[in-house]
Amino acid sequence: QVQLVESGGGLVQAGGSLRLSCAASGRAFRTYGMGWFRQAPGKEREFVTALSWNGGNKYYADSVKDRFTISRDNAQNTVYLQMNSLKPEDTAVYYCAAETSGLGRPTYEYVYWGQGTQVTVSS
Numbered sequence: 001q002v003q004l005v006e007s008g009g010g011l012v013q014a015g016g017s018l019r020l021s022c023a024a025s026g027r028a029f030r031t032y033g034m035g036w037f038r039q040a041p042g043k044e045r046e047f048v049t050a051l052s053w054n055g056g057n058k059y060y061a062d063s064v065k066d067r068f069t070i071s072r073d074n075a076q077n078t079v080y081l082q083m084n085s086l087k088p089e090d091t092a093v094y095y096c097a098a099e100t101s102g103l104g105r106p107t108y109e110y111v112y113w114g115q116g117t118q119v120t121v122s123s
Contacts, residue, residue, distance in 0.1 A: 002026045002112050004096045009117030012086055016121070020081040022096030022114060030074040032112075033104025036081045038092035038119075048094070049081065053102035061106075064090075086121045093118050 008020040020036070035050030049070040051058045058070055069082040079096060094117050097110035 002029055002032065002098055004098065004112055004114035006094065006096045006114045006117040009094060009119045011120045011122065014086060014088055014121055014123050016086050017082070017084045018086065018119060020083070020094055020096075020117060020119075022079045022081075024077045024079070024098070026077075028100075029077045029098070031102050032098040032100055033102050033108065034070075034072060034079040035097045035099070035104060035106070035110055036070060036079075037095045037097055037110075038090075039095070039116075040089075040092040043092075045095070047106045050104040050106055051079075052104040057104060059104065059106050083119070086119075088121045088123045091119060091121050 003025040005023045036048040037045050038048050039045040049060045051070050055072050067085045072079040096114040098112040099108045099110045
């Protein structure tokens with residue numbers, strides 16, 4: 001089992017940047033695919049981005065492609081989400097999640113979830 005703790009959320013103006021971090025416990029982290037999801041008020045949770053256990057394969061939602069970058073540091077048990085050119089529609093609670101196949105594909109079942117971190121983008 002792995003525990004996930006997100007950090008780095010906050011309030012930023014449109015066009016600004018934020019970097020989210022997700023710290024994981026346990027050695028199994030380095031074998032897991034990792035993803036970021038988000039949920040805006042009144043909306044369903046949606047996929048944002050994910051990557052495979054070694055970072056070799058990355059996947060992005062169309063809405064964040066070319067603005068967001070996912071990365072991981074297995075030595076530090078941490079996955080990152082660099083968010084640039086933020087828009088008001090990016091406002092949501094962002095969740096880090098892990099899936100055990102290691103492939104990190106968006107449609108796989110993510111079984112471990114963090115508590116989320118709020119990102120608010122003002123216009």
